[in-house]
Amino acid sequence: MIPDINFSDINFFDYALYKTTMNGEVHNVTLGALLKFVLVLALSVIAARIITIYLRRSLQDKVSKDVLEAVIKLLYYGTLGVVFISILPLIGLDPSGLLLAGGVAGIVIGFASQNIVGNLVSGFFLMIERPIKIGDQVEVNGISGYVSDIRIISTLVRTYDGLLVRIPNEQVFTTNITNLVGHPVRRFEYTVGIRYSDDADAAIWIIKDLIDKEPFALQSPSPSVFVNELGDSSVNIVVRVWAPVSEWFGLKTRLLWNIKKTLEENGIEVPFPQRVLHFETGAKKGQKVIEEMKEAEEIENVLNHEERTLY
């Protein structure tokens, strides 16, 4: 005989899944409490996401991206953490007991997941010390690019050729970081060679004038243009210019070609490496020349200067 069961009388939500002890009292964890726990957690995730989306939209023009992201992450994980701890009693866990157990559990977890904890702690210190920010151009461990995100465990870098590289925070924190945009301005340098026959003063004047016409070549720190070296084939002029970090690369690439073109327009040329040979002509000296050429060949190995003379 099959018993006559009225399913409407059964309350599934009151079905006890397991028993726990909280503050010395036995506590039944029902299916309803478990579902409530899941529901509250899910709703809090949704609510936290909605709040972060709203904050990101409303504050994106008012707060710098790196600060905004840090605040949003703190708010998101902070909210979830508080909600999670406060609803633990629903599934029969005592938050105060959890805190006590935390010490022991921390040690166990610490040993079990050294790398993760290391990355987590490094991520925390990266957010506090802030050697890099989202959007910065950096070089970390031989990887160059833009910081696209600083997460709790890892940092994401978009390389200049568009690849996404994930670097564990422990590596970021313990290695040398070069922040290419850490300071508001940056300097670049060229060496421009001109012929010995050209007027170096005129070349310097032309280069200074070109720099002066460039808006992003900073007035202060002032640019410097000077003859640095009397080279093998050219008089070498050094050009040093400071520019805002955001405009540094564009100015550097634009200005060099402008200097080359303008110098040539003014009859000043950038010479190729060259060697000057002097020939003394005359039939009478033909024999003597051949003899002296032989002699010159002997001493050629000794000569190591620019101008070699053949008699």
Add this chain to the structure above:
Amino acid sequence: MYGYHELPFSVEQEGISISMERVGERWVYRRTFGSDEVEKLVLGNDKSLIINPVEPLNTPKEITPNLLIEFEKTLLLGAGEKQQIFLTFPVEIGIFISEKANKNLEILDVLSLVKQKFTLYGEVSNGVVCKYWKSRVYTSPPSLNPLEEGVMELTLRNTSSEWVKISKAVFNAYGMKLYYDGDVFMKARMDILNKNSAETGFELMPPEGGRKGALLKDKRARKEAFGIYGLRKLGLVPLKFYMGWGL
């Protein structure tokens, strides 16, 4: 050139050519200045064009909200003294499109006729990039081309108990208020705190009177210009600038 203009509109001045013409169902904005040409399409009816001076921080590219004016000659100001001087500043011409119904403005174009230069105020490690301008120091407002330069009335107030040397002033564009009517005008103040620091800001009220030697103009109030920075609905943005790296 400055002012409100009904469409269609065209003007040529100082080598600048600006026009807004109806082509079919839309308006075509064209601007040429030297080799620089801009063309934009504006959809819809009932529009008007506003041309006025704007903060000199938008061309060739907006990279900083700060303007540094270097004085041609260093000024010395005694302890507790208050003096008024006149400086020049670069002007940028802002062209706005406006909807007649709700006076909603949008920037269409910005151009400048003067040389552009940037500089660093402060140290390489923590200074600020500023738009750079060098000005003579006048005791009365100079006559200038309003498409190129404006007049800044600067009130210097030495609140310290020692003499100070002043060779520059840095201003934040977010508090900048420009006024125009034949000339371009701005009123600012600089409160000197000690030998190395000062605080600068702008006076938000339009100046009473005007240029000396232009008596008729003195009786007219200047119009307040729409600023590009003023259009932005920003929250907590400092309107003053603290000069902490020397005067």
